[in-house]
Amino acid sequence: xxxxxxxxxxxxxxxxxxxxxxxxxxxxxxxxxxxxxxxxxxxxxxxxxxxxxxxxxxxxxxxxxxxxxxxxxxxxxxxxxxxxxxxxxxxxxxxxxxxxxxxxxxxxxxxxxxxxxxxxxxxxxxxxxxxxxxxxxxxxxxxxxxxxxxxxxxxxxxxxxxxxxxxxxxxxxxxxxxxxxxxxxxxxxxxxxxxxxxxxxxxxxxxxxxxxxxxxxxxxxxxxxxxxxxx
Amino acid sequence: xxxxxxxxxxxxxxxxxxxxxxxxxxxxxxxxxxxxxxxxxxxxxxxxxxxxxxxxxxxxxxxxxxxxxxxxxxxxxxxxxxxxxxxxxxxxxxxxxxxxxxxxxxxxxxxxxxxxxxxxxxxxxxxxxxxxxxxxxxxxxxxxxxxxxxxxxxxxxxxxxxxxxxxxxxxxxxxxxxxxxxxxxxxxxxxxxxxxxxxxxxxxxxxxxxxxxxxxxxxxxxxxxxxxxxx
DNA sequence: CCAAAAGTGTTTTTCCTACACCCATGT
DNA sequence: ACATGGGTGTAGGAAAAACACTTTTGG
Numbered sequence: 238x239x240x241x242x243x244x245x246x247x248x249x250x251x252x253x254x255x256x257x258x259x260x261x262x263x264x265x266x267x268x269x270x271x272x273x274x275x276x277x278x279x280x281x282x283x284x285x286x287x288x289x290x291x292x293x294x295x296x297x298x299x300x301x302x303x304x305x306x307x308x309x310x311x312x313x314x315x316x317x318x319x320x321x322x323x324x325x326x327x328x329x330x331x332x333x334x335x336x337x338x339x340x341x342x343x344x345x346x347x348x349x350x351x352x353x354x355x356x357x358x359x360x361x362x363x364x365x366x367x368x369x370x371x372x373x374x375x376x377x378x379x380x381x382x383x384x385x386x387x388x389x390x391x392x393x394x395x396x397x398x399x400x401x402x403x404x405x406x407x408x409x410x411x412x413x414x415x416x417x418x419x420x421x422x423x424x425x426x427x428x429x430x431x432x433x434x435x436x437x438x439x440x441x442x443x444x445x446x447x448x449x450x451x452x453x454x455x456x457x458x459x460x461x462x463x464x465x466x467x468x
Numbered sequence: 469x470x471x472x473x474x475x476x477x478x479x480x481x482x483x484x485x486x487x488x489x490x491x492x493x494x495x496x497x498x499x500x501x502x503x504x505x506x507x508x509x510x511x512x513x514x515x516x517x518x519x520x521x522x523x524x525x526x527x528x529x530x531x532x533x534x535x536x537x538x539x540x541x542x543x544x545x546x547x548x549x550x551x552x553x554x555x556x557x558x559x560x561x562x563x564x565x566x567x568x569x570x571x572x573x574x575x576x577x578x579x580x581x582x583x584x585x586x587x588x589x590x591x592x593x594x595x596x597x598x599x600x601x602x603x604x605x606x607x608x609x610x611x612x613x614x615x616x617x618x619x620x621x622x623x624x625x626x627x628x629x630x631x632x633x634x635x636x637x638x639x640x641x642x643x644x645x646x647x648x649x650x651x652x653x654x655x656x657x658x659x660x661x662x663x664x665x666x667x668x669x670x671x672x673x674x675x676x677x678x679x680x681x682x683x684x685x686x687x688x689x690x691x692x693x694x695x696x697x698x699x
Numbered sequence: 700c701c702a703a704a705a706g707t708g709t710t711t712t713t714c715c716t717a718c719a720c721c722c723a724t725g726t
Numbered sequence: 727a728c729a730t731g732g733g734t735g736t737a738g739g740a741a742a743a744a745c746a747c748t749t750t751t752g753g
Contacts, residue, residue, distance in 0.1 A: 252485050252525065254568055294483065294566060298557035324555045324570045326529035335525060337485055339555045339568070393624070425734070426716065448725035449730040464620070656707070657743065679752035680704040
């Protein structure tokens with residue numbers, strides 16, 4: 238999260254401003270979050286947490302989030318969609334001193350990640366949600382807030398497009414929804430509803446290669462995240 | 469908004485953390501926002517803006533918002549519902565130096581305000597939304613973000629309860645919705661829908677005094693803001 | 700008795716839900 | 727030919743939308 242305890246008297250610099258990022262992707266129909274190793278003796282040893290760090294004088298909170306996502310978690314921003322989540326300002330949220338954290342959600346399609354970005358290293362790895370607990374600082378709470386926001390926004394916006402590859406089948410899209418909202422959807426009803434929204438366009442080609450009928454490929458009509466009743 | 473330019477070298481304290489509040493009420497079926505006078509020569513003279521100020525070392529951002537709402541805008545917190553809006557961190561959002569602002573929405577029923585809180589003074593007053601422009605700092609943008617959030621949340625939560633008096637008629641509630649979402653609602657359909665949600669309870673008495681048929685009074689069943697499809 | 704707002708019901712249309720079988724392909 | 731996931735339609739019920747008149751009160 239942040240570099241060091243504030244070295245200045247409290248009246249000069251009572252609070253540090255930092256940012257933390259909750260980076261999501263979907264792999265094989267499963268929602269994953271990117272965690273990093275946290276080692277800050279004596280407070281945290283061999284702990285894990287969300288990527289983040291200080292905001293610099295010449296950058297916005299969002300720019301800092303993008304930068305730390307790259308520096309700490311190894312994820313380049315180019316294919317990543319980022320949006321502000323919440324600002325955490327509890328006085329004791331960081332044991333080393335007063336730190337206010339502006340948190341961000343980040344979304345990246347698994348297929349847009351390079352091999353290095355997909356890879357798990359000692360310092361940063363993709364974790365299943367149910368394995369992401371006992372995190373440093375207030376990151377357990379932060380992740381819960383992130384999941385609640387993700388689940389909520391996915392039902393009334395086209396946000397899920399930011400987790401899908403450029404081309405995908407309707408079954409893959411349905412599985413992405415199911416991974417996030419954790420309900421089973423009816424295949425026929427899902428297709429009727431999602432196609433009626435006119436947010437998808439059918440591509441001219443199909444996905445072949447399985448030993449079964451090729452599947453029609455689709456892509457999102459727009460890059461923009463729109464507010465529209467989805468589920 | 470904030471007190472003074474940061475008096476310390478940039479590397480010691482590059483950013484100040486502040487909070488701004490967007491306080492809403494509804495009077496006579498019209499949505500109002502509380503503005504204050506801003507006089508910070510040479511940057512702003514005889515300007516207006518949203519109430520706000522610095523966050524102190526020993527308080528959370530929300531506590532600071534509550535405090536400044538009281539100190540700057542004269543609104544006591546007791547009857548006020550507050551929720552975080554967005555954190556603004558553009559580098560030049562304050563001409564006096566780097567200030568990151570955690571903004572809050574505040575909602576208070578007009579009838580819960582004391583005469584002093586209802587009153588307009590030279591330093592603080594209730595403004596119609598359409599007259600609230602050309603505000604200091606980035607407060608025009610902040611107000612727009614606040615309105616968008618309010619309009620959105622009102623349609624899928626019971627947030628409007630925080631703008632209604634303890635007792636109200638269905639017509640008053642309908643007017644409150646109309647003031648916020650700026651559509652005309654069908655009286656019969658509105659009543660059917662809102663009553664079916666079971667978020668209201670009919671009181672034993674009616675509102676009399678007009679030279680017309682007395683109206684049944686209602687109140688919200690719960691103080692909590694719930695997520696439920698409303699409009 | 701008039702003005703003003705309160706209160707109420709029905710019909711039509713749209714949307715949601717539940718549900719089961721055939722299709723196209725690779726092996 | 728068979729295993730696998732792809733793809734489709736319909737009927738019944740619930741919710742939304744459109745729409746206008748009667749009631750109660752105070753003046």
